[in-house]
Amino acid sequence: MALPLLTDSARPTPHELGHEQTEYTDLLRQFDQPGACVVCLDPSLTVQQANREFFRQFDDASTDVCGRDFSDLLHPSVRQAVKRQFSRLLDGSRHRFTTHVVAIGAEGAAFTSGLTAVAVREGSAHVASILVVLRPTAGGEEVDMVTDRKKLLTETEARILEGIAAGLSTIPLASRLYLSRQGVEYHVTRLLRKLRVPNRAALVSRAYSIGVLNVGCWPPKVVDDFVK
Known part of the structure; x- marks a missing residue:
């Protein structure tokens, strides 16, 4: 069963985010940026919804991406570092972070991207979901990285x-x-x-x-x- 695309109705409100208005405005600016990949994760970092650009960048079929662990879409060399940052969102240590990652897109091609993640809370503490915006490097430059889990070393x-x-x-x-x-x-x-x-x-x-x-x-x- 195909899962829905991320639409305007899925955008968090300033009240849900608990952020200052300036931060919320900045987030929406990224949401609307051409080429931005937007995805909503549950607290286990499972992909729940995403916009069309996200599906285009990673896979044409939403059923192949929704339900997957978001970290599976990142290159193994950056997963641990990014997971640590997500953990800080979930435990309340921070409410957002921005970093650079290497992601694995359609057909196993690695590409560099900026990543912004924001915790969407229910009430003052519980994290209901995480909104992630990926902004692939200008020009869509692919990087020379091993992506097929080849057993290179003894x-x-x-x-x-x-x-x-x-x-x-x-x-x-x-x-x-x-x-x-x-x-x-x-x-x-x-x-x-x-x-x-x-x-x-x-x-x-x-x-x-x-x-x-x-x-x-x-x-x-x-x-x-x-x-x-």
Whole structure:
């Protein structure tokens, strides 16, 4: 059964939002912005309703998007950081946030987007829903990120990549992973070849840029989806 599109009647009122009028006006300006993807989530972050641009950006069929966890539409490397921000909305620590994300659109294409989320409350405390506005980067530029959950790395390679990203050299890595120095260098060489980079610094940069390392996470952590 197809779920309804997000219409004007679904817009929260200033009373529901509990915001200052200026913030509410700013939110509506984003709502009406051409190309803006607007989606309403329940407190479990499940997609309930969305506008036509949202369905166009992610999938033509509303039945394929509604009912999904919103975080599934984000690249794995940014999910944890964004979920933490949503948690702060739900526990009342904040009433809105704005950030940049990498989302996965139709046919698995990754794209960058601004994201604004606002908690819609019932009364003074309970969060009834969350209104999210996505504004894809001008020009609709796609980014070179791994989106098909390809198992790129072995467990050992993942731990070595995390260590390199944390600034560890060969000897500390060997001690931590119970490998010889030659063993560490062997796996580092494999990583350089897999990610097609010339050195360790470029390896870390490349791993972040294609989404293999989680964004906003310390110590560095490889996204589990990409570990064999």
